[in-house]
Amino acid sequence: MDVVNQLQRQFIDYSASLHREGFLDDQFTQLQKLQDDNSPDFVVEVASLFFEDCEKLINNMARALEQQQGVDFKQVDASVHQLKGSSSSIGAMRVKDVCIAFRSFCEAQNREGCLRCLQQVTHEYSLLKNKLQTLFRLQQQILAAGGSIPVVE
Amino acid sequence: MESCNCIEPQWPPDDLLMKYQYISDFFIALAYFSIPLELIYFVKKSAVFPYRWVLVQFGAFIVLCGATHLINLWTFTVHSRTVASVMTTAKVLTAAVSCITALMLVHIIPDLLSVKTRELFLKNKAAELDREMGLIRTQEETGRHVRMLTHEIRSTLDRHTILKTTLVELGRTLALEECALWMPTRTGLELQLSYTLRQQNPVGYTVPIHHPVINQVFSSNRAVKISPNCPVARLRPARKYMPGEVVAVRVPLLHLSNFHINDWPELSTKRYALMVLMLPSDSARQWHVHELELVEVVADQVAVALSHAAILEESMRARDLLMEQNVALDLARREAETAIRARNDFLAVMNHEMRTPMHAIIALSSLLQETELTPEQRLMVETILKSSNLLATLINDVLDLSRLEDGSLQLDLGTFNLYAVFREVLNLIKPIASVKKLHVSLNLAPDLPEYAVGDEKRLMQTILNIVGNAVKFSKEGSISIRAFVAKLDTLRDSKAPEFLPVLSDNHFYLRVQVKDSGSGINPLDIPKLFTKFAQNQSTGTRNSGGSGLGLAICKRFVNLMEGHIWIESEGLGKGCTAILIVKLGIPERVNESKLPYMPKMPANHGQTAFPGLKVLVMDENGVSRMVTKGLLLHLGCNVTMVGSSDECLRLVSHEHKVVFMDICVPGIDSYGITIRIHEKFTKRHERPLLVALTGNTDKVTKENCMRAGMDGLILKPVSLDKMRSVLTDLLEHRVFFEAI
DSSP: OHHHHHHHHHHHHHHHHHHHTTSBOHHHHHHHHHOOSSSTTHHHHHHHHHHHHHHHHHHHHHHHHHOSSOOOHHHHHHHHHHHHHHHHHHTBHHHHHHHHHHHHHHHHTOHHHHHHHHHHHHHHHHHHHHHHHHHHHHHHHHHHTTOOOOOOO | OOOOSSOOOSSOSOHHHHHHHHHHHHHHHHHHHHHHHHHHHHHHHSSOOSOHHHHHHHHHHHHHHHHHHHHHHHTTSOOOHHHHHHHHHHHHHHHHHHHHHHHHHHHHHHHHHHHHHHHHHHHHHHHHHHHHHHHHHHHHHHHHHHHHHHHHHHTOOOHHHHHHHHHHHHHHHHTOSEEEEEEEOTTSSEEEEEEESSSSSOOOOEEESOOHHHHHHHTOSSOEEEOTTSGGGOOSOOOSSOOOOEEEEEEEEOOGGGOOSSSOOOSTTOEEEEEEEEOOTTSOOOOOHHHHHHHHHHHHHHHHHHHHHHHHHHHHHHHHHHHHHHHHHHHHHHHHHHHHHHHHHHHHHHHHHHHHHHHHHHHHHHHHHHSOOOHHHHHHHHHHHHHHHHHHHHHHHHHHHHHHHHTOOOOOOEEEEHHHHHHHHHHHHHHHHHHTTOEEEEEEOTTSOSEEEEOHHHHHHHHHHHHHHHHHTOSSSEEEEEEEEOOHHHHHTSSOTTOOOOOOTTEEEEEEEEEEOSSOOOGGGHHHHTSTTOOOTTTTGGGGOOOSOHHHHHHHHHHHTTOEEEEEEOSTTSOEEEEEEEEEEOOSSOOGGGSOOOOOOOSSOSGGGSTTOEEEEEOSOHHHHHHHHHHHHHTTOEEEEESSHHHHHHHOOTTOOEEEEEOSSTTOOHHHHHHHHHHHOOSTTTSOEEEEEESOOSHHHHHHHHHHTOSEEEESSOOHHHHHHHHHHHHHHSOEEOOO
């Protein structure tokens, strides 16, 4: 049982740190609440979907912004919008904040700004992905050890 | 010859004597016969003569005497016996008649004499009547003059004209040489010559008022003859001949204050003017009584006319003043109305304009508080929050107060739990009280009903204000709150005369007493407490931060609740007691259904809140679609997911109760879909509820949704609890628009 407790404590601390550092916000907690016996892997599924979405969108944006002649800001904006929606649905706060800034650059049709934001988004996304993967690994470890996932308020 | 007794021959020797006797007798007889003839002639001529018998007697007497003398003619010579007997008879008769006549005359002569006296008497009488007739005529003449004068005087209300006319008319009527009016000066110590008949613009002669002659005139209401050498009479340069007689009369100058209803003006405190009238110098005329009377009457009339003129002047002046004041008042009223309107407009604008930024400041500050902050930053944010809360309260108070004053505020009556109100107040006040180490105790009477009908929010606000004041002004000690139902006798002892409590069956009076052991209030300051903005400087409460409005608002609320509020204190340092009485209704039945809806946490916290509810979720964004699905699945709904509008239209059916649509995604015309769904399901009970999910927090989106025909709008991100309550509300009311 010590192992489980230890793991659980680790999990809690890690969760808390993620929240504190702004990687995740309340929405993520809500998602965790939705996880129950009917859908035990709900959060993981949502997260995977998110990662797929993110990569696709980032690639889209990169391609659009690489165009030397006539960047289609509308398209970029659409992608950013999608990304913003997704990130807010999952509770990825930092990604969402970057998206907000990204959108204003799109409206201003500022290519440099957009590129910078894109870089930032990519960076944040990678960070988040790593963190979440660590979190999920911890979860699996707890479950494997026979414990239950503690609910983080 | 010797004399013998025989009858002598006819022609005696004494012829001459005889002859004369003979002739005299003849003439006597003649006269005697003619006198009755004359008498008869004249009696016949005269109409009235009462003594006919006397005349007849007299006539007979004279005739007989004549006859005697006539017969005597024959007795000079020898005459026969017949002549002698005739003579004798005649004499006898004559004697008889004359005796009778003599006797009769005794009676008659006094009568005749008295006729004469009567005639004399009548003559005197006639003379007297003549005299009186003359007098009456003069009087009537005088009266006519007076009437005419009065008419002239009273035909004008101008003071100057009155006086001038008086003098002119008097002069004319009485044929005066000079007529003058002396008026008293302002100081009352001198008489000044104001008007004269002959001289134009008399230069101001003055005469001191305490002259014996003047005093004499003033002391009587008759016209008094004065000496022409008197200073008031010396109006002309001295003449050589005799000046005419002078008469002076007083003219009372009546004031408004003299006209008391039951108290005709006394003579003591009056001002008089003096009218002096001079007869022509060399006419040797005298003042007749009727002329003096005329003068007196005129003087009285003049007095009355003058006072009328004075009253009129006064009333004209008053009326002008009143008109001016009216105009000024009207202007002031219009200005006040303008000011009120301006204020109302201002308030109406400021109401919204002030609250919006305040709301933003408070909301964002509280959000800021939730984020990661350094301690200094946290302190700063807390200060900002506290200050803006204070400001918001102040704004609300001011706006409330102005609405209260307009009378536009109305109580929100409802049934509420009275005990809960007090507990809430206690809870709110406990933290502050414990910081100040004050002990707060609440004592609710057992007969206090648990539920009451009234304005809960405002009652709590009032009680909180009072208790808050008690805490604020106490540095140490304890606060005790007592609440009970007020009985009639306790109601009456309140110090407000206009507070008339009426007991009725479905109301009761709640009495709340808050006693503190704080700094107390000077009893003299107590009335000022409830006036707005009046701060009490002396008790050093400047740091307490009160705006001065709290108690004023409380008082108005209490008045609206038909109650009374007052504060008692024995003085500084002795604490004070605030007493509040309000009228609350008694709810008819404490029915569970009438209680305000307490949103119960659903007993089944979790899964099957909405078992089998068929919903359709349309969202292009995979992640958010999945999240929403997860939410709804967690709540037990049967979820169908679609990713495009066509799919949505294809799959939507009357089995779906709710359709959630994400509308901020470009490429999906959510409004179009709404309209198409409306067309598809014509019957309202078949159509699913259309709810928009959006991250857009602006009014335009909301308005567009409403116009398009959507039944609801929810802002993303949606938490579990939010989704639960939204669905509950939606299914109950069939509409839910989140407040943006």
